[in-house]
Amino acid sequence: MVVPAAQEEEGMKKIRFTPLFFRRIHKWVGLILGVQFLLWALSGSMMALLDQEKVGGHSAQASHQHALPAGDYIAPAKLALDGPVLGIALRSLATRRVYELRSTTGTRLIDATSGAPVRVDEQVARDVATMVNEAPIRKATLLAEPNVEAREHEGTMWRLDFADAENSSAYISADTGRFLVMRGDTWRTWDFFWMLHNMDYVNRTSFNHPLIVFVAFGTLWLSGTGFYLLFKSFSRADVRWLRRRRKSAVKLGAG
Structure with a gap:
């Protein structure tokens, strides 16, 4: 059976913009970017722990x-x-x-x-x-x-x-x-973690190269879809529960 082009296009639109689709993409993008988030936290912590005089005094x-x-x-x-x-x-x-x-x-x-x-x-x-x-x-x-x-x-x-x-x-x-x-060795250690932090694995100097810009936009997209999925996760039952809690508090206050 051949599906008409109009129906096929309509079906693709429904799949593309459903919360399930965004949840799946959000999960995999979050996994990939989560590794970089971990590297940012690790490298930032290590650079902060190193002796400033030994790092910057050379x-x-x-x-x-x-x-x-x-x-x-x-x-x-x-x-x-x-x-x-x-x-x-x-x-x-x-x-x-x-x-x-x-x-x-x-x-x-x-x-x-x-x-x-x-x-x-x-x-x-x-x-x-x-x-x-x-x-x-x-x-x-x-x-x-x-x-x-x-x-x-x-x-x-x-x-x-x-x-x-x-x-x-x-x-x-x-x-x-x-x-x-x-x-010295302290500076070399700092420079290695600086490379991980700014994601410039070649020159270790740029902080606005294409890779980090791509990751930045990926983080922005991850945040946007995260808020979208957060609001989509609420249901009418959640709202009814809040209303019941509010009514109970009013009754207790009146009693």
């Missing part, structure tokens, strides 16, 4: 830096410059004094006393790292690009791993020799 600038002493430095005008310079600064590089020259092609370092070019090699990176952490250095690695721990920075950098309780790692710019950031 991005401060080198505390061992000190003011430049007076000395016989080469005048900037006598430096051998290749092309126009956008900026120049006299600063310390561990125990050395250097000029940092910024141009359209990048950044160069020149020894402030000899005028010789300075390259940030492994030894220079180690010298800078010891200014921010006195623990022994276990390993030095040159990174062609930032990893997850140093994602806020750009360019080539050195990673110096220390043999301390936090398994700390200092990141030093291979272009400027500047200390960039320090990371």
